[in-house]
Amino acid sequence: MEENSNMTAERSLEIITKQIEMNRHAVSKTLGQSLYISGLCIMATSVLVAVVNFLAMSAGLVGIGHLLWFLLPVVIWLLSRKTIKEHAHTPTSFVGSMVAKTWQTFGIFAIGFFVVAIVCTFILFRMVSPSEYAPMQIRVAPIIVLLMGMGIAMNGQILNKRWLVWFGIVAGLLCFVWEHFEMGAWIVTHITSLPPYETTVFMSSLPCLTIFIFGFVGLLLPGMMLKKQSV
Amino acid sequence: MFPTLDPLLHSELRLAVMSLLMSAEEADFPYIKEQTGATAGNLSVQVDKLSAAGYIEVEKTFKGKKPCTVCRITPTGLKAFEDYVTSLKSYLKV
Numbered sequence: 001m002e003e004n005s006n007m008t009a010e011r012s013l014e015i016i017t018k019q020i021e022m023n024r025h026a027v028s029k030t031l032g033q034s035l036y037i038s039g040l041c042i043m044a045t046s047v048l049v050a051v052v053n054f055l056a057m058s059a060g061l062v063g064i065g066h067l068l069w070f071l072l073p074v075v076i077w078l079l080s081r082k083t084i085k086e087h088a089h090t091p092t093s094f095v096g097s098m099v100a101k102t103w104q105t106f107g108i109f110a111i112g113f114f115v116v117a118i119v120c121t122f123i124l125f126r127m128v129s130p131s132e133y134a135p136m137q138i139r140v141a142p143i144i145v146l147l148m149g150m151g152i153a154m155n156g157q158i159l160n161k162r163w164l165v166w167f168g169i170v171a172g173l174l175c176f177v178w179e180h181f182e183m184g185a186w187i188v189t190h191i192t193s194l195p196p197y198e199t200t201v202f203m204s205s206l207p208c209l210t211i212f213i214f215g216f217v218g219l220l221l222p223g224m225m226l227k228k229q230s231v
Numbered sequence: 232m233f234p235t236l237d238p239l240l241h242s243e244l245r246l247a248v249m250s251l252l253m254s255a256e257e258a259d260f261p262y263i264k265e266q267t268g269a270t271a272g273n274l275s276v277q278v279d280k281l282s283a284a285g286y287i288e289v290e291k292t293f294k295g296k297k298p299c300t301v302c303r304i305t306p307t308g309l310k311a312f313e314d315y316v317t318s319l320k321s322y323l324k325v
Contacts, residue, residue: 007241007242007243007246009319009322009323010323011243012236012241012246012315012319013319013323015243015246015247015250016246016250016316018247018250019247019250019251019254019266019267020250020251020253020254022251022266023250023251023254023255023266024254026262026266027254027255089259089261089262089265090262091251091255091256091257091258091259091262092255092256092257093254093255093256094255094256097256
């Protein structure tokens with residue numbers, strides 16, 4: 001492209017459209033790749049957490065696998081480094097930085113809440129009797145799924161994808177109710193009548209399944225769509 | 232009577248740079264060069280002209296040990312671009 005000042009209005013409009021479109025494609029590719037990697041990491045971690053929980057249960061360590069969630073930001077960062085290097089010159093877009101900030105905020109809240117819950121559980125467990133502890137315990141899964149649903153809905157608003165907004169709101173609220181009122185446990189005990197050990201295994205894996213689905217629909221799928229759009 | 236088009240923006244390369252910066256928070260020199268297909272020398276001259284007019288901000292930083300020139304649009308540039316597009320519309324009768 002050279003300096004040409006004798007352009008027609010149509011040519012000017014063509015240049016503006018072409019540049020905005022090219023930039024949008026480059027930004028979509030990088031953003032899509034980041035969402036895709038994050039979605040894959042969340043899905044892989046949820047499977048790993050479920051497997052570790054299952055294996056640790058026989059040793060009496062119920063839910064110990066959930067500590068692996070702390071590794072998730074590190075894994076995402078390590079895997080994203082390659083993409084960041086490949087697209088080092090791609091500019092920061094408003095949409096990209098808003099999506100990144102939404103998930104960073106979610107991560108801070110989720111990890112912060114997780115730490116607070118662990119500390120409170122540790123203190124309460126030592127201070128009160130098991131019967132007193134039960135109603136006072138902080139349940140992590142309902143809050144995490146609610147926060148994740150909110151993150152997905154905000155992502156949908158930023159990316160202008162209405163289906164993602166609705167998925168975030170509906171799935172976030174439904175899964176919050178499901179987890180908070182332990183509806184999974186109620187179904188297992190009243191309908192399937194599984195033995196206690198299998199019930200505990202099922203209950204421990206249920207939040208992992210929810211997060212797996214959230215990771216797939218909320219991050220991997222929009223990431224794939226953005227990558228496809230940029231081709 | 233058609234409004235006059237901003238002569239600073241009514242140039243292929245400068246208009247391409249401004250259009251690109253319109254949809255990004257900021258962009259570095261190699262990216263602008265790649266997207267516009269301009270030569271480094273020509274692009275540098277046009278970027279300087281836009282910067283001198285206060286349409287864009289040019290920041291020279293380092294990415295690791297490598298020097299890096301980052302450009303971003305200013306509110307003056309944004310207003311000029313909006314006016315340019317409005318003028319274009321009257322030419323095209325959009």
